[in-house]
Amino acid sequence: MLDGALLVRRQRVPLRLSAASYLGGLVFGLALAALILVQLGVPAAALWQEFVVQTFLTSQGLGQTVTAMIPLVLVGLGTALALRVQFWNIGIEGQLWLGAMAATWVSILDLGPEPLRLPLMLALSMLAGALWIALPLALKLLWGVSEVISTLLLGSIAFFWVQHQLFGAWRDGTTGFPTSPTLDATERLPLLGWGQVHAGLWLALAAVVLAAAVIGVTRLGFYARAVGANRRAARAAGLPVLLTVAIFVLGSGALCGLAGAVIVTGTEFRLSQSIGAGYLFSGIVIAYLARSNPLAVLVVSFLLGGLYTAGGVLKVFYGISEAMVLLVQGVVLLSVLCAQLFADYRVVARRPQ
Amino acid sequence: MGENGAGKSTIMNVATAVYAADAGEVIVDGRDVPLRGPADAMAAGLGMVHQHFRLVGSFTVAENVALSLRGAGQKVSVAEAARLLGARAAELGFRLDPAARVDDLSIAERQRAEILKVLLLGAGILILDEPTAVLTAEEAQALLSLVRRLAGEGRAVVLITHKMREVAAYSDRITVMRQGRTVLDAAPAQGLAMDEVARLAVGEIPAAAPRVAARPGAPLLSIAGLSARRGDGSRALDGLALELAEGEVLGIAGVGGNGQSELVELLSGLRRPEAGTIRLGGTDLIAASPAARRAAGLRVVPADRFDSAMAPGLTLAENLALTGIASGRFGGRWLVDGRKMRREAERLIADHEVRGGGPTTPVSLLSGGNAQKLLLAREVSDGARLLVAHSPSRGLDLRATRAVHGAIAEGVARGMACLLISEDLEEIMSLSTRVCVINNGRLSAPMPASEVTPDRLGALLVGHA
Numbered sequence: 023m024l025d026g027a028l029l030v031r032r033q034r035v036p037l038r039l040s041a042a043s044y045l046g047g048l049v050f051g052l053a054l055a056a057l058i059l060v061q062l063g064v065p066a067a068a069l070w071q072e073f074v075v076q077t078f079l080t081s082q083g084l085g086q087t088v089t090a091m092i093p094l095v096l097v098g099l100g101t102a103l104a105l106r107v108q109f110w111n112i113g114i115e116g117q118l119w120l121g122a123m124a125a126t127w128v129s130i131l132d133l134g135p136e137p138l139r140l141p142l143m144l145a146l147s148m149l150a151g152a153l154w155i156a157l158p159l160a161l162k163l164l165w166g167v168s169e170v171i172s173t174l175l176l177g178s179i180a181f182f183w184v185q186h187q188l189f190g191a192w193r194d195g196t197t198g199f200p201t202s203p204t205l206d207a208t209e210r211l212p213l214l215g216w217g218q219v220h221a222g223l224w225l226a227l228a229a230v231v232l233a234a235a236v237i238g239v240t241r242l243g244f245y246a247r248a249v250g251a252n253r254r255a256a257r258a259a260g261l262p263v264l265l266t267v268a269i270f271v272l273g274s275g276a277l278c279g280l281a282g283a284v285i286v287t288g289t290e291f292r293l294s295q296s297i298g299a300g301y302l303f304s305g306i307v308i309a310y311l312a313r314s315n316p317l318a319v320l321v322v323s324f325l326l327g328g329l330y331t332a333g334g335v336l337k338v339f340y341g342i343s344e345a346m347v348l349l350v351q352g353v354v355l356l357s358v359l360c361a362q363l364f365a366d367y368r369v370v371a372r373r374p375q
Numbered sequence: 376m377g378e379n380g381a382g383k384s385t386i387m388n389v390a391t392a393v394y395a396a397d398a399g400e401v402i403v404d405g406r407d408v409p410l411r412g413p414a415d416a417m418a419a420g421l422g423m424v425h426q427h428f429r430l431v432g433s434f435t436v437a438e439n440v441a442l443s444l445r446g447a448g449q450k451v452s453v454a455e456a457a458r459l460l461g462a463r464a465a466e467l468g469f470r471l472d473p474a475a476r477v478d479d480l481s482i483a484e485r486q487r488a489e490i491l492k493v494l495l496l497g498a499g500i501l502i503l504d505e506p507t508a509v510l511t512a513e514e515a516q517a518l519l520s521l522v523r524r525l526a527g528e529g530r531a532v533v534l535i536t537h538k539m540r541e542v543a544a545y546s547d548r549i550t551v552m553r554q555g556r557t558v559l560d561a562a563p564a565q566g567l568a569m570d571e572v573a574r575l576a577v578g579e580i581p582a583a584a585p586r587v588a589a590r591p592g593a594p595l596l597s598i599a600g601l602s603a604r605r606g607d608g609s610r611a612l613d614g615l616a617l618e619l620a621e622g623e624v625l626g627i628a629g630v631g632g633n634g635q636s637e638l639v640e641l642l643s644g645l646r647r648p649e650a651g652t653i654r655l656g657g658t659d660l661i662a663a664s665p666a667a668r669r670a671a672g673l674r675v676v677p678a679d680r681f682d683s684a685m686a687p688g689l690t691l692a693e694n695l696a697l698t699g700i701a702s703g704r705f706g707g708r709w710l711v712d713g714r715k716m717r718r719e720a721e722r723l724i725a726d727h728e729v730r731g732g733g734p735t736t737p738v739s740l741l742s743g744g745n746a747q748k749l750l751l752a753r754e755v756s757d758g759a760r761l762l763v764a765h766s767p768s769r770g771l772d773l774r775a776t777r778a779v780h781g782a783i784a785e786g787v788a789r790g791m792a793c794l795l796i797s798e799d800l801e802e803i804m805s806l807s808t809r810v811c812v813i814n815n816g817r818l819s820a821p822m823p824a825s826e827v828t829p830d831r832l833g834a835l836l837v838g839h840a
Contacts, residue, residue, distance in 0.1 A: 028395055033740055239710055239711055239713075240709055240710055240711060241700060241709060241710065243711070244693070244711050247689065248689065248693070251686030251689045252683075252685070252686035252687070252688075252689075254645065254682060255682075255684055255685055255697065256697070257645065257683075258643050258644070258645055258665050258677075258684060259665070259669070259697040259701070260664065260665045260667075260668075260669045260698065260701050261666075261697070261701055262666075262701070
């Protein structure tokens with residue numbers, strides 16, 4: 023019982039303690055997940071093999087995890103950038119859909135000369151993602167409209183727009199399914215010769231490095247920290263608050279848009295109704311666990327990518343239902359989140375009364 | 376009694392089980408009471424009125440009381456709570472509308488509501504934390520007589536305060552704390568020399584700030600016809616006008632809520648005026664951005680430093696750099712020079728004797744006095760021509776108050792002008808060259824500080840002159 027103990031907030035959280043609590047939470051969560059899976063009939067011996075060896079330790083498994091990680095890094099980073107300036111981007115999937123559509127649009131119309139096709143697809147996807155978040159941003163800055171509602175709703179609109187295209191003008195004529203025609207070879211991100219890992223990895227890593235540099239050593243990063251910490255004080259100090267918020271939020275939209283294009287051009291090679299599902303949830307979890315730190319976003323995305331890869335294996339080879347896979351993943355994430363308590367607070371035994 | 380940070384509020388929060396003690400016991404009526412939470416303290420008859428009231432702003436007074444009573448396990452309807460409130464208020468000899476929304480009440484009325492609530496919860500021991508800090512002199516008098524009446528009913532009342540003189544006359548016994556220890560234990564108030572009590576509370580007394588010499592230079596600030604409305608449409612400032620010269624301190628006294636906060640926000644550029652001009656050294660700043668105003672030498676110390684001046688989550692160095700970074704003082708156009716930022720912070724921290732942390736400590740870990748010293752170090756720096764200071768020593772102990780006043784006086788001696796807005800007359804009188812009073816968004820005619828008498832000021836404060 024907590025009656026016997028007190029929680030005392032730490033004034034400073036040492037890095038070592040923070041890392042230890044993440045790790046402790048992860049181990050506890052995985053153990054709990056293992057327990058559930060054994061109950062469901064997965065042989066205990068196979069767990070180590072599937073969860074750890076096949077996901078992180080074999081070249082093929084690691085390749086799958088890294089492939090899953092690439093778009094996660096981009097959406098996680100996107101969410102983190104917006105959070106830095108206290109903007110809740112709940113429309114990650116909307117911007118992702120717009121980015122995916124922009125890339126598909128370029129491919130269908132065969133815009134531009136062939137060597138420039140792929141760069142154009144990627145650039146336009148960023149522009150589309152940024153434009154899709156520009157409206158909620160303008161509404162917020164001009165009239166204080168809550169971005170939580172506006173970005174969320176624009177996410178739904180984006181999805182309906184995708185459906186409208188896929189069931190209409192963009193439907194693949196050869197199969198009749200509601201997916202866009204497959205991309206030409208020149209429109210795909212080159213593979214790196216390691217499973218399905220594609221050149222999107224370099225884009226994701228570059229985005230991480232760029233974001234870390236902007237936040238860490240530039241004046242713009244300092245402005246963002248000040249705006250995030252106390253917006254009124256930043257304004258009174260004469261900092262360009264609106265500009266800072268606009269740059270970070272548009273950057274957030276652009277990264278999410280890029281994630282959409284990277285999924286289309288890197289792994290799926292076509293636009294379908296299912297490619298964007300789940301990224302809203304993932305983006306927020308990643309940004310939160312990483313505390314909006316770009317380098318931590320990379321680490322968390324990698325682990326989450328592993329979790330998703332293992333989930334896929336469980337579904338296909340052990341007949342575990344989608345719901346149970348989500349439950350297991352939720353258990354792991356929740357225990358990592360809960361373990362934060364021990365980093366932020368000291369538990370002190372209360373003397374007996 | 377005791378200075379800020381002496382531990383007065385802490386010990387009372389322990390007594391009411393808001394905080395848990397590491398060691399020690401709470402004895403009520405000779406019995407050791409185990410306190411596991413505020414509910415236990417309430418059951419033991421301890422009731423505390425905190426400095427920041429525990430009332431739901433969007434509820435009526437009666438709803439707040441009903442909420443608390445039900446929380447304590449009594450099934451009371453809002454109508455019954457209203458009846459109880461009315462009866463208890465009448466007994467104590469004041470009026471309070473139980474159907475009024477707490478947000479619509481004045482601070483003094485909220486305080487009365489809070490006291491009534493605690494009494495109705497059955498408090499035999501009433502603890503008031505800095506009850507007079509937010510009240511005008513008259514309201515404080517009324518409150519202290521109310522406290523005497525409650526004591527007359529047989530209740531024990533604890534008054535936590537650092538305003539010694541004001542409270543001493545109403546107390547039977549006085550306990551003085553300093554740095555977490557009791558230095559005077561429940562001495563009978565009668566026959567106690569106040570100077571002695573003050574010395575006990577403070578330890579050694581730092582030298583008083585040097586009185587600012589009345590040596591006004593060239594005219595600097597000229598405000599005319601300044602008008603503004605609050606968010607609810609009521610008039611905050613009504614054609615306010617003033618003149619201020621270099622090296623001069625204009626003290627604006629007045630009861631809180633007469634337009635002071637709005638005036639400060641208009642000057643810092645956080646609020647748009649309806650009409651008027653603010654000329655600083657000949658340039659009209661009325662439409663200028665906060666950045667342009669700072670560049671022109673206008674500096675602001677607002678009443679709440681964490682509202683619009685500093686960010687508690689940022690470090691000392693970052694907070695100090697907040698205002699200089701946009702002009703490129705810490706790095707070039709694109710990058711930030713963290714080392715230069717920390718070096719400058721080290722210098723300012725040493726020069727202004729800020730204690731409790733270094734350049735990389737978050738400001739939230741500083742005490743109020745040290746945070747305020749840090750803010751003044753930033754605002755009264757190179758290029759400051761006009762300092763707008765709103766209640767700069769509110770909530771600070773004597774030592775920190777002296778440091779803050781010293782920093783202002785030093786700036787003024789260098790030729791900076793200061794607009795000092797405060798409800799603390801002692802503060803106004805110790806720094807100002809001229810004094811005026813703000814009332815309903817208008818200023819009285821300024822008078823030289825030497826001609827100010829309590830009678831004249833008192834009449835202006837209540838708006839009868």
